[in-house]
Amino acid sequence: MTVGATPTVISVGGDTSTLTATVEGEGGPVTDTFVIFSPTLGSITANPYAYVEAEGDEVTRWGTWEEVEDSQASDGAYLRSATAGSRLFYSFNGTAVGVIYTAHPDGGIVNFRVGAYTTTLDTYSPVVQWQQRALVATGLPPGSHVLEAEVTGTGSQLRAMAEPGYYIFIDAFESGTTTDASGVATATLTSGHVAGVCTVTATADSVTGTTTITITPDAPAELTASADPAVIATGGATSTITAAVQDQYGNDVADGTVVTFTTDLGT
Structure with missing residues (x-):
């Protein structure tokens, strides 16, 4: 890299x-x-980059969702639904968004939407596969977006049984930036x-x-002067004058910043 x-x-x-x-x-x-x-x-x-759990506060639920605890899921829990029309909403900032889900023998079809962008994911698998990743959308305009995940109530055509499963198992979402072509x-x-x-x-x-x-650092904004020693005698005694200069945020200003010393007594 x-x-x-x-x-x-x-x-x-x-x-x-x-x-x-x-x-x-x-x-x-x-x-x-x-x-x-x-x-x-x-x-x-x-x-x-952001990674949020589906069962967390960052994700809004609509419809019927069941929170299920399992140690093999991300952070030990996931959301499950087989009710057509049930939705999850995730707000994010970035040009790409993905889903972490469980592929399952009872897995069905889920639709994703980000603005006008739509895609469909078949979550069926003959065996349970935890924490599978799928890129939902990429190449989005920079800025804020909302991802919608909708349970279709449709089973996978990959399943050989007459009654395919309809469940969707959503574990987490991730967003940010992805590599291009x-x-x-x-x-x-x-x-x-x-x-x-x-x-x-x-x-x-x-x-x-x-x-x-x-x-x-930014331009000089504050200066603190000190003298060592602070008391000297006449006739050629010396004191070292130090000026500490910071910007408005308290950073020491850049090396080479010119400081001018003037005095009303001595030289």
């Missing part, structure tokens, strides 16, 4: 840098894979109030890469 940032030097107080992660496999670019960007300073403000994922780092060297780690599955961005 190769991770980059443009620009590599930004200021505190809301300046931004565009992050890129290029993921390559043995056969070429790795596509449709979530990339998690983790900075040591600032925050990811465009396409931040070139294996590239993007996000935006926004600086906070702390200056320094920010290390950004990008993770795609078990692959990681890093890059650094220098976040510089």
Whole structure:
């Protein structure tokens, strides 16, 4: 994985840098894979990765859903429904969203919608398979979206039995940014109030890469002067004057900032 940032030097107080992660496999670019960007300073403000449990407060339920506890599920629980028209709603910020679900012998068909984007997922499996991942939508416009998951009440055509299962087992949702056809994922780092060297780690599955961005302080805003010693005699005695200069956020200003000392006595 190769991770980059443009620009590599930004200021505190809301300046931004565009992050890129290029993921390559043995056969070429790795596509449709979530990339998690983790900075040591600032925050990811465009396409931040999020992982939420279906049974959590971040997901709104409509219709009939049963919360089921099982140690093999993500965080030990999942939601289950076989009632046609029952829905889950998940609000997220990013260009891609996916679902973590249980593939099951009683699994049926679930529809997903994000705005005008729709897709269908068949959750049937001849054996139970926990924490399966499916990418629901990618290439969405940056910003806020709402994912809707709807139980269709329709069974899988893959099932050989006359009465296919209708259940949908939803475990969690994830959102953020995924790699495109070139294996590239993007996000935006926004600086906070702390200056320094920010290390950004990008993770795609078990692959990681890093890059650094220098976040510089703001203009001088506060100055504290001190003298050592504070009392000296006439006739050539000396005192060392020190000026500590910070920006509006309390960061030491950049090296090389000019400080002018003046006095009404001595030189």
